[in-house]
Amino acid sequence: MSDAKIIDGKAFAQNVRARVAKQVQDLKDYNNVTPGLAVVLVGEDPASQVYVRNKVKQTEECGMKSLEYRRDPDISEQELLTLVYGLNENPEVNGILVQLPLPDHISEDKVIAAIAPEKDVDGFHVINTGLLATGSEDAMVPCTPLGCLMMLKDFYGGDLTGKRAVVVGRSNIVGKPMGALLLNESCTVTTVHSRTQDIEEECRRADILVAAVGRPEMIKKEWIKPGAAVIDVGINRIEKEDGKTKLVGDVAFDEVKEVCGAITPVPGGVGPMTIACLLANTVTAACRQHKIEEPKVD
Numbered sequence: 001m002s003d004a005k006i007i008d009g010k011a012f013a014q015n016v017r018a019r020v021a022k023q024v025q026d027l028k029d030y031n032n033v034t035p036g037l038a039v040v041l042v043g044e045d046p047a048s049q050v051y052v053r054n055k056v057k058q059t060e061e062c063g064m065k066s067l068e069y070r071r072d073p074d075i076s077e078q079e080l081l082t083l084v085y086g087l088n089e090n091p092e093v094n095g096i097l098v099q100l101p102l103p104d105h106i107s108e109d110k111v112i113a114a115i116a117p118e119k120d121v122d123g124f125h126v127i128n129t130g131l132l133a134t135g136s137e138d139a140m141v142p143c144t145p146l147g148c149l150m151m152l153k154d155f156y157g158g159d160l161t162g163k164r165a166v167v168v169g170r171s172n173i174v175g176k177p178m179g180a181l182l183l184n185e186s187c188t189v190t191t192v193h194s195r196t197q198d199i200e201e202e203c204r205r206a207d208i209l210v211a212a213v214g215r216p217e218m219i220k221k222e223w224i225k226p227g228a229a230v231i232d233v234g235i236n237r238i239e240k241e242d243g244k245t246k247l248v249g250d251v252a253f254d255e256v257k258e259v260c261g262a263i264t265p266v267p268g269g270v271g272p273m274t275i276a277c278l279l280a281n282t283v284t285a286a287c288r289q290h291k292i293e294e295p296k297v298d
């Protein structure tokens with residue numbers, strides 16, 4: 001068996017961002033529109049700060065306007081909702097992202113429900129969830145699943161019809177929308193989770209395996225069908241023997257790459273694609289709000 005293809009998410013994301021930058025330039029030149037993305041960050045979680053910093057930087061590099069709203073962790077739910085309502089009304093803002101998780105005293109469901117669906121570039125609002133589930137082109141598609149789909153389509157030359165896809169994990173932000181997207185691509189989709197019997201056997205049937213559980217290196221090479229495409233969504237910070245921390249995925253990369261046909265690394269796989277898709281969604285949102293023909297995303 002020849003070596004697996006290591007899918008370079010960083011390079012892929014750079015490509016997507018270059019395309020987005022061109023679209024932004026066209027919007028400015030021909031429509032006098034500069035897309036704007038508002039990112040709301042509550043609290044001081046260091047990992048969240050890194051992600052938000054990257055989002056802001058890349059938004060600006062693509063020529064879009066970035067608006068950042070940092071709030072103390074003791075902000076009330078009502079104050080946060082009021083901030084979101086204001087962004088809904090702000091014509092400079094085409095996309096709104098409220099960084100999750102939120103502090104315990106704030107209902108994430110309520111905050112997501114408060115975001116205008118057409119500005120919901122995360123695709124977390126139930127309107128967008130419903131549009132995705134019914135196969136509508138009007139859905140805002142969650143960024144991580146969208147990035148995974150783009151890499152899978154690229155690997156398979158555009159068509160996923162009839163592939164057996166197994167999604168490991170059933171979260172609202174990755175597992176469920178990933179399953180819906182793959183079903184819309186005419187895959188045969190199975191979602192497995194912590195209560196699944198014989199999870200290993202289910203995974204071994206997969207042509208496409210998407211791992212999104214948040215358990216470091218849980219998926220071993222015996223779980224993999226030879227030649228399968230393995231997409232690793234996990235970003236787990238673990239401590240090494242020397243006390244330093246490193247990032248690992250949900251897949252035991254070194255052993256799985258000996259069996260599979262293609263695999264995304266962590267870091268440098270799904271993560272950068274998530275941000276690139278956020279930027280692409282912001283352009284899509286701006287086009288829809290200004291009734292401009294929108295660019296195709298994949």
Ligand SMILES: Nc1nc(=O)c2c([nH]1)NC[C@@H]1CN(c3ccc(C(=O)N[C@@H](CCC(=O)O)C(=O)O)cc3)C=[N+]21
Nearest residue numbers: 051097098099100101122267268269270271272274275
């Ligand atoms: N409303 C909301 N939307 C999100 O999309 C969202 C969120 N909340 N909360 C947090 C998670 C996490 N997330 C990541 C995005 C990029 C990388 C990324 O680029 N990771 C780099 C490594 C970064 C590092 O070194 O820590 C990589 O995988 O190569 C990681 C994680 C978006 N999230």
Ligand SMILES: [Mg+2]
Nearest residue numbers: 102103104106
């Ligand atoms: Mg909460």
